[in-house]
Every structure is written in structure tokens, then in C-alpha cells.
Amino acid sequence: MKCEEALLLISGHLDHANTIEEEAALQAHLSTCSACRDVLQAFEYADQGIADLQEKAPEDLCDRVMEQISQPKKKKHLRPWLGVVAAALLLVVGVSATVDLQEENIVPQTATVSEAYSVQRSVVQVDADALAQQISRERDAVVAVVREMYYEIETYPCETLEEGGVLYALPDHNAAVLLHETYGCAIYEPNENSDTAYALLVP
Amino acid sequence: MINEKSIIDQVLQGNDEAFAELVKAYEDKVYNLCLRMCSDREDARDLAQEAFVKAWRGLRFYKQESAFSTWLFRLTTNVCIDYLRQKKRRSAVSLTTDDELLQLDVPDPSPTPEEQVQQTMARQTVASAMEQLEEEFRTVLTLRVVEELSYEEIAEILDLKVGTVKSRLARAREKIKKILLKSGNDLFDHSVKKNREEDAL
Ligand SMILES: [Zn+2]
Numbered sequence: 001m002k003c004e005e006a007l008l009l010i011s012g013h014l015d016h017a018n019t020i021e022e023e024a025a026l027q028a029h030l031s032t033c034s035a036c037r038d039v040l041q042a043f044e045y046a047d048q049g050i051a052d053l054q055e056k057a058p059e060d061l062c063d064r065v066m067e068q069i070s071q072p073k074k075k076k077h078l079r080p081w082l083g084v085v086a087a088a089l090l091l092v093v094g095v096s097a098t099v100d101l102q103e104e105n106i107v108p109q110t111a112t113v114s115e116a117y118s119v120q121r122s123v124v125q126v127d128a129d130a131l132a133q134q135i136s137r138e139r140d141a142v143v144a145v146v147r148e149m150y151y152e153i154e155t156y157p158c159e160t161l162e163e164g165g166v167l168y169a170l171p172d173h174n175a176a177v178l179l180h181e182t183y184g185c186a187i188y189e190p191n192e193n194s195d196t197a198y199a200l201l202v203p
Numbered sequence: 204m205i206n207e208k209s210i211i212d213q214v215l216q217g218n219d220e221a222f223a224e225l226v227k228a229y230e231d232k233v234y235n236l237c238l239r240m241c242s243d244r245e246d247a248r249d250l251a252q253e254a255f256v257k258a259w260r261g262l263r264f265y266k267q268e269s270a271f272s273t274w275l276f277r278l279t280t281n282v283c284i285d286y287l288r289q290k291k292r293r294s295a296v297s298l299t300t301d302d303e304l305l306q307l308d309v310p311d312p313s314p315t316p317e318e319q320v321q322q323t324m325a326r327q328t329v330a331s332a333m334e335q336l337e338e339e340f341r342t343v344l345t346l347r348v349v350e351e352l353s354y355e356e357i358a359e360i361l362d363l364k365v366g367t368v369k370s371r372l373a374r375a376r377e378k379i380k381k382i383l384l385k386s387g388n389d390l391f392d393h394s395v396k397k398n399r400e401e402d403a404l
Contacts, residue, residue, distance in 0.1 A: 007373050007377060008369065008370060008373045010373070010376075011369070011372050011373035011376050012369060012373070014376075015347060015354065015372065017354055017369065039380070042380045042383075042384075043376045043380065046329070046332075046376060046379050046380055046383060047348050047376070049325065049326075049328075049329035049383075050239075050329060050333060050344065050345075050348045050349060050379075051348055051349060052326065052329075053235075053238075053239070053326060053329060053330055053333070053349075054231070054235050054349060055234070055235065055238065056231060056234075057230035057231045057233070057234035057235075057248075057251065058234070058244075058248045061226070061230050061234060061248060061251055061252060061255075062223055062226045062227055062230060064248075064252050065222075065223075065226050065252055065255040065256060065259075066219075066220075066222070066223050066226070068252065068256050069219055069222065069256055069259045069260075070219055127263070127266075130263055134260075134263075162257050162261065162278065162281065162282070163257075163260075163261045
């Protein structure tokens with residue numbers, strides 16, 4: 001066995017992840033190679049040093065968490081730049097339902113399809129309808145569930161969500177309704193007056 | 204061991220207070236994951252708090268197909284990685300200064316002042332070595348050595364193949380070994396030397 005191969009097995013040995021055959025081959029190599037014995041010793045030392053760095057969580061961590069989640073749910077406001085976009089878009093609503101928004105100052109963030117889906121892959125489970133309902137409630141906004149990227153939403157500012165999915169800020173309520181009418185997307189709305197609108201892209 | 208499933212059900216039924224039990228059960232693990240990822244106690248506390256609040260909000264998306272711990276660590280890892288990327292974006296060319304390094308406490312209360320200084324230095328060296336490690340290597344090493352997760356769990360958390368986890372851990376260990384040697388870690392040299400002496404006997 002070459003020392004390079006042994007390296008992988010030394011690491012596996014520390015994690016108890018080697019097969020019986022691998023372990024036997026490693027021990028045979030170690031018995032004849034002092035350099036690899038040093039590596040094993042050094043890895044053990046480093047692992048121990050890292051493990052020893054552990055600390056107790058701050059005493060107030062739990063209280064802080066509980067305090068934050070017990071606060072009455074505030075209506076979430078859009079980030080400032082989203083507000084600017086929404087305001088800018090409200091002015092042009094009615095002129096065209098598929099406004100082209102390429103100006104840099106009002107479209108600070110866009111995602112390509114592949115970016116959007118690479119975000120998706122890092123999420124364990126997404127229940128799109130439950131998530132859409134939650135966003136709709138929390139942000140007092142109409143939310144359309146979109147399962148593929150449509151050119152209509154591509155250029156709108158977006159944010160990636162921790163829970164999974166990419167949320168596109170639509171110009172208005174009508175844009176969401178239009179997605180529903182054109183593509184049959186499900187839409188969730190807290191009330192008919194809400195003019196904040198999103199498209200939630202999920203795979 | 205707390206009955207996780209029943210607590211999760213209680214939280215989902217609107218009993219927010221029950222969530223405190225989940226926080227208590229995982230706060231050390233979540234905090235240490237954040238601490239190793241961002242190397243700053245205050246940031247780690249904030250990130251751990253953010254992770255738990257996100258877990259509470261997103262609990263209905265936890266499908267109980269994977270272990271709750273895996274789901275929580277995945278969420279926490281994503282919170283940390285997002286934070287690190289934002290930080291990187293904010294300060295594209297900012298180097299860590301000495302006073303930004305962790306001042307580590309010594310857990311053992313009995314050693315002499317001299318030993319204490321040595322121990323503190325050794326801990327700081329290891330913490331700083333972890334900080335110098337690239338994010339992808341620091342992440343696997345933390346999940347394995349600090350959180351003691353299996354290759355399978357780490358693979359699920361990081362969306363990697365089990366074989367990739369295995370090879371990345373070996374590379375991570377090789378890298379941190381080099382960093383520690385370069386930093387002239389006395390204990391590290393000592394341990395290798397001691398090994399050689401034992402071999403010679
Ligand atoms: Zn060798």
C-alpha cells in the first residue's frame with residue numbers, strides 16, 4: 001500500500017469507518033511505515049484538540065430563542081429594496097403585465113434557473129403549499145406556487161428561502177392572478193386587498 | 204433522552220413552550236457547530252439563535268423522514284454558510300487581526316498559571332487552525348469531530364456522496380495537520396516525537 005492510500009484509511013480508522021479488510025491492510029502498512037504512524041498520531045492529536053474546543057452554549061441562548069418566538073407575529077415588511085421595486089412597479093401596473101425590469105438599480109438580485117434549483121437541492125423537504133400559505137400569512141401577501149421558471153418572473157427580484165424555494169417579488173396582485181390564469185398555478189391570498197405579491201418557485 | 208417526536212407534535216399543535224425542550228436538548232451542539240464555523244462567540248450565539256428560530260418557523264416542513272438532529276444540523280449549517288458568504292461579500296479583502304482571534308477559556312480549573320497559559324495557547328492554536336481551514340473542510344471536520352455524526356448523516360446534511368465525505372475528511376485532517384505544524388504547535392511536535400521514541404524502544 002502506498003502512503004497516499006494509507007492516508008484515507010488512517011482518517012477512516014479514526015472514524016471507525018473502515019471495512020475489516022481495509023483495517024487489516026492499514027495495520028499491515030502501519031507496522032512497516034513510521035511516517036504513517038506519525039500521521040496517525042498527528043491526526044489523533046488534532047481531532048482531540050478540535051473536540052476539546054467545545055463549550056457550553058451561552059446560558060441565555062434558550063431564553064433568547066423563546067423570547068423571539070413568543071413575540072406577537074409582526075407583519076413582515078419587505079426589505080427596503082423590495083419596497084422600492086414594489087413602488088416602482090405600482091407606477092407601471094396596467095401598462096403591461098410583463099414589465100421588463102432590467103434596470104440595475106431596481107433589480108439588484110436575480111437568479112438563473114440553475115441557481116434556483118441548486119438552492120432546492122440543499123433542502124431536505126419542501127411542502128410548497130404549506131410554505132406558500134405561511135408566507136402569505138406572515139407577509140400579508142398573495143403567493144403563487146410556481147413549479148418551473150417562467151419568463152414572466154425571471155427578471156423580478158428574488159430571495160432564496162431557508163425552508164426551500166426561491167421567492168420572486170411580483171409587481172402586484174394581478175401578476176399572481178395572471179400566473180394562475182395562464183399556467184394554472186395555485187395561489188394563496190390572505191385577503192383581497194393585499195397588493196404585495198410573490199411567486200414561490202419550487203421544483 | 205427526551206421524547207422528540209411527542210415534543211415536535213406539541214409544538215406543531217401550537218404549544219410554543221414545548222419548543223424550549225428541543226432548544227435545551229440541542230443548544231450545545233448547535234452552538235458549537237456555529238462557533239467552529241464562524242470562530243466568534245457573539246456571532247455563534249446569534250447564529251444559533253437564528254437557527255433555532257428558523258427551526259421553529261419551519262418545523263412544519265420537517266417531514267420526520269430524516270432524524271430531527273440531521274434536519275436541524277442541516278438548517279444550522281446553511282445558516283452559518285449563508286452568514287459566512289455574506290460576510291465575505293461585505294469585506295472582500297479583510298484579514299483576521301490578532302485581537303479578532305478567540306480568547307479561549309481554560310476548562311480545567313486546577314492547573315498552575317504556567318500550565319494554564321500553555322493550555323490556552325494550545326487551544327488558541329487549534330481554534331485558529333480551524334479558522335484558517337477552507338469552509339468546506341472546516342464543515343466536514345466539525346460535523347464529524349465535534350458533532351460526532353456518521354458519514355451517512357454528514358452526506359445528507361451537505362448533499363454529498365458518502366465517498367466524498369470520507370475523502371474530504373482525510374484531506375481536511377491532512378490540511379489542519381499542516382497548519383498546526385506550520386504554527387509550531389509544541390504539543391503537536393511533542394506527540395509525534397513521543398511516538399517516535401516509543402517506536403525506538
Ligand atoms: Zn506510509
